[in-house]
Amino acid sequence: MDYVLHILVLVGIYVILAVSLDLIVGHTGFLSIGHAAFYGIGAYTSALLAVNVGAPFIVGVVCGMLIAVLLSFTISLSALRLHGDYFVIATFAFQMILFNIFNNWTDLTGGAMGVPGIPYPVLLGWHVDSNLEFVALAALIAGLIYLISWRIVTSPFGRVLRAIREDEVVAKAMGKNTSRLKATAFAVSAALAASAGSLYAHYITYIDASSFTVMESILIISMVIIGGAGSLWGPLIGAFVLVTLPEALRFVGLPSSVAANLRQIIYGTLLVVMMMFRPRGLVGTYAFRR
Amino acid sequence: MHAQLLVNALAAGAGYALVAVSFGLIYRVVCFFHIAHGAVYTLAAYCAFLCITTLGRPAVLAMGAAVVAAVAIGVGLELLIYRPLRRRNSSDAALLLASLGLLIVLQNVVSLVFGDETRSMRQGNVVAGIALIGARITRVQLAILLVSPILTGGLWAWLRFGRYGKYVRAVADDTELSTIVGIPTERVFVVVFAVGSALVAVIAVLNGLDTDLTPLMGFRVILKGIVAAIIGGIGSMPGAFLGGMVIGVLESWGAWVLPSQWQDTTVFVVLVVFLLVRPHGVLGRPLRKARI
Secondary structure, three states: OHHHHHHHHHHHHHHHHHHHHHHHHHHOOOOOOOHHHHHHHHHHHHHHHHHHHOOOHHHHHHHHHHHHHHHHHHHHHHHOOOOHHHHHHHHHHHHHHHHHHHHHOHHHHOHHHOEOOOOOOEEOOEEOOOHHHHHHHHHHHHHHHHHHHHHHHHOHHHHHHHHHHHOHHHHHHOOOOHHHHHHHHHHHHHHHHHHHHHHHHHHHOOEOHHHOOHHHHHHHHHHHHHHOOOOOHHHHHHHHHHHHHHHHHHOOOOOHHHHHHHHHHHHHHHHHHHHHHOOOOOOOOOOOEO | OHHHHHHHHHHHHHHHHHHHHHHHHHHHHHOOOOOOHHHHHHHHHHHHHHHHHHOOOOHHHHHHHHHHHHHHHHHHHHHHHHHHHHHOOEOHHHHHHHHHHHHHHHHHHHHHHHOOOOEOOOOOOOOOOEEEOOEEEOHHHHHHHHHHHHHHHHHHHHHHHOHHHHHHHHHHHOHHHHHHHOOOHHHHHHHHHHHHHHHHHHHHHHHHHHHOEOOOHHHHHHHHHHHHHHHHOOOOHHHHHHHHHHHHHHHHHHHHHOOHHHHHHHHHHHHHHHHHHOOOOOOOOOOOOOOO
């Protein structure tokens, strides 16, 4: 039972990550392979504040989001006015830079040894320390973020983002400041991803750079694509499928090294197959067409 | 000490240069980032590894086999994956995602078959490098240093004077117009993948001989190659070459000035700076803002 609860918490975390990524990939039409970097920023900020300064959970979450937003501007400023391909490479570079910082700045982040001993979260007197309570917390945060995303997506702001996705030149011609809108969307998505990081840090109580690699970013992208970009259900389903499917692999009894490779082969194949035969994903609305 | 740094930088740079040039060639024509090029690199190196160690063939034959394999894979990817996607009017993002998926799959297949440990295809004993301007350079590094500019020069000449070379430039410039004028555009796409894959196979085998093989070797190199192509100027052959040399120098200098774990970071930070200041790179032309 504990195992199932653990899976549910992970699903919750990845729902937050996938939904926030969909805001830029599915609704604004920009591919980002740096989402795990923001995930990591949230996690490290929360962890370091909690461990070094004893900051409460909420403070950690908010600070993580703030730093993520600030850092998102480094990409926004440099790459959002360029062709989409360049933006992807910029996010790739950002991801690698941040991973290197997490992994090598030993004085701050513990380097390869990570940050151990992160306390369980305490929310207004509610001590979250059992798996069941964590599922509740994860569901609460994921639900909140889903709601926020739903409000964004159905608002005029969401409409403009979709207009940018379909044809940025037209949006600009209609007088919309597309650069600022894209930067805003990117910042929001980064902040939400950071909150997932905080949740993760306080749940596992130990973090290190290996959870925030390029492969993690690609995993989150896969969730959005496979579930379906452009609708909010898509990333939800994608997160659920891509967290639970590999767990099913565990019961097949393969040696762990083979399982790890097989898991990635499945992600990769699904990505290619989806792009070739159903680019809109399982329940998405954006089909990546010109 | 500095002479050795320079020699290392030049050899590494020449390697990155060839990767960047081959990648840039493909990008110019197909207009999306063929990230799976990294997988072609890895597969070519491992193919040579198979030839040398398991089949016991000489290195030159292994190189030939690797080139053939790379061309087959590159062309196969174009015919089986990219062309159908293009027919379906997929956006560049879709192609890039498919390419990414392919890279992951192929990389993991290599990992499954050959294992994650470093494999070596070096033969013979370790010898001291040849002395050069007060530093040491290994024979393989020297080979890279010579082969890279020669192949790049050859590519440039082909693009300038060869019949299909000119077709390539035309298609890179304006695909639709080229088709209208009667250039066999689809065939040009295939040719470009063939040539690009062949070039990257050469450098893959040489690098494999120099620094051994791991399943992730292609991924690391292609990322640096893309950065090199962007810094040097995407769409420009000499730009890509220059970009590669710059990356080589940056890495060596970075390792000298900063603790070596920041080597990679230096390169990516420079990329971000370039994107901020001069996104079309040193020798590239400013990009068109929109495609109508």
